[in-house]
Amino acid sequence: MLTKVHSNTKLQFVIALITGLVFGFLLQRGGVTKYEVIINQLLLTDFTVVKIMLSAVVTGMICVHLLRSFGLAQLHPKPGSLGSTAIGGLLFGIGFGILGYCPGTLAGAIGNCYLDALVGGLLGALLGAGIFAAWYPRLKDSILRRGCFPELTFPQLFKVNPWVVVVPVALMIITLLAWIEYTWPSNAMTIRDILAF
Amino acid sequence: MDFLTAQRWSPYAVGIAIGILGSLVFLLSDKYIGCSAAFSRASGMLERLFRGKMVDRKPYYQKLPPVIEWESLMVVGVILGAFLSAILSGDFTLQWVPSKWSTAFGSSPFLRVAVALVGGIFMGFGARWANGCTSGHGISGTLQLALSSWVASVCFFVGGIATAMFIFNILAPRG
Numbered sequence: 001m002l003t004k005v006h007s008n009t010k011l012q013f014v015i016a017l018i019t020g021l022v023f024g025f026l027l028q029r030g031g032v033t034k035y036e037v038i039i040n041q042l043l044l045t046d047f048t049v050v051k052i053m054l055s056a057v058v059t060g061m062i063c064v065h066l067l068r069s070f071g072l073a074q075l076h077p078k079p080g081s082l083g084s085t086a087i088g089g090l091l092f093g094i095g096f097g098i099l100g101y102c103p104g105t106l107a108g109a110i111g112n113c114y115l116d117a118l119v120g121g122l123l124g125a126l127l128g129a130g131i132f133a134a135w136y137p138r139l140k141d142s143i144l145r146r147g148c149f150p151e152l153t154f155p156q157l158f159k160v161n162p163w164v165v166v167v168p169v170a171l172m173i174i175t176l177l178a179w180i181e182y183t184w185p186s187n188a189m190t191i192r193d194i195l196a197f
Numbered sequence: 198m199d200f201l202t203a204q205r206w207s208p209y210a211v212g213i214a215i216g217i218l219g220s221l222v223f224l225l226s227d228k229y230i231g232c233s234a235a236f237s238r239a240s241g242m243l244e245r246l247f248r249g250k251m252v253d254r255k256p257y258y259q260k261l262p263p264v265i266e267w268e269s270l271m272v273v274g275v276i277l278g279a280f281l282s283a284i285l286s287g288d289f290t291l292q293w294v295p296s297k298w299s300t301a302f303g304s305s306p307f308l309r310v311a312v313a314l315v316g317g318i319f320m321g322f323g324a325r326w327a328n329g330c331t332s333g334h335g336i337s338g339t340l341q342l343a344l345s346s347w348v349a350s351v352c353f354f355v356g357g358i359a360t361a362m363f364i365f366n367i368l369a370p371r372g
Binding site (some may be wrong): 001005015017018020022025026027029031035036039048052053056057060063064067073076078079080084087088089091093095097098102103105111113115116121122123125128132133134137144152155157162166167192 | 203205206207208209211212213215216217218219220221222223224225226227228229230232233235237239240241243244248255256257258265267268269270271272273274275276277278279280281282283286288289290291292293294295296297299303306309310311312313314315316317318319320321322323324325326327328329330331332333334335336337338339340341342343344345346347348349350351352354355356357358359360361362363364365366
């Protein structure tokens with residue numbers, strides 16, 4: 001692993017800023033800094049969000065596992081439990097459906113100068129995080145610990161080589177994307193258009 | 198250089214690029230892309246302005262200290278990157294009420310901002326409860342094949358779909 005790069009604090013701050021710049025640029029150009037695109041995904045009439053997320057997951061899954069096979073990266077799976085991950089996920093989903101942005105696309109929407117995101121969404125997200133920090137002492141030893149997950153990743157759970165899971169999951173996602181594209185075609189600039197600039 | 202000014206890129210091109218970007222973060226920073234922790238840190242820093250150092254003693258902020266970290270700079274970058282992209286493509290608009298919202302609920306900025314505030318509270322609260330959001334769990338966690346992230350991602354969309362359908366198919370007077 002590139003430990004010298006990882007421990008260079010100044011360089012890391014530059015990498016963080018550049019990562020954000022590229023990520024924000026991509027989110028905006030993908031259309032997901034827009035309320036309409038996110039809400040229409042949740043109403044199941046426009047599949048842009050799912051198309052972006054699933055193609056990012058397939059690409060990232062293969063690249064990260066390759067890096068890991070060469071000893072250049074390690075995984076950071078998050079621990080979880082039904083009480084924390086599932087209930088928290090549903091609460092997040094309710095907020096996602098009401099607000100129409102998620103934390104990353106909220107930042108992008110602020111950059112796009114959507115004022116409902118800046119005035120309402122940002123203030124709400126900061127308040128919500130603060131309320132959780134205030135309630136945390138009461139939650140941490142009760143509901144957040146209900147139904148802890150046994151293992152951290154699927155390959156660990158099935159006790160197999162990661163590629164035994166990566167390859168079928170990648171094929172499943174690509175098949176799903178092909179079906180989604182056939183049913184809900186994209187009308188944005190295609191990869192071929194971009195390569196033919 | 199048409200692609201720099203095109204309003205929208207293919208979602209697959211954007212997704213593949215995000216996947217590569219996310220992998221570079223594993224390689225170069227030994228971290229993963231995740232946005233919601235930065236909001237929590239910022240919330241703690243703001244609270245410290247009003248209530249002083251006692252904020253740092255809160256158990257949650259001992260786990261996730263309210264300081265400027267890698268993710269904080271990344272989120273600042275996201276704002277700047279989206280701004281740059283919107284300017285380049287001529288898609289930059291100062292807007293209070295999204296058109297889909299105003300078609301269903303009218304063009305009052307107060308109603309939209311109040312609803313966005315409530316949504317933001319649930320989202321910020323839920324992201325901490327679930328320990329991640331649509332980027333940290335939804336993209337970075339699922340690509341690692343982490344069990345918790347697949348559970349979280351399904352719940353994000355179940356909650357989101359149910360809520361959006363309730364708002365637009367049941368509540369909306371002019372939907």
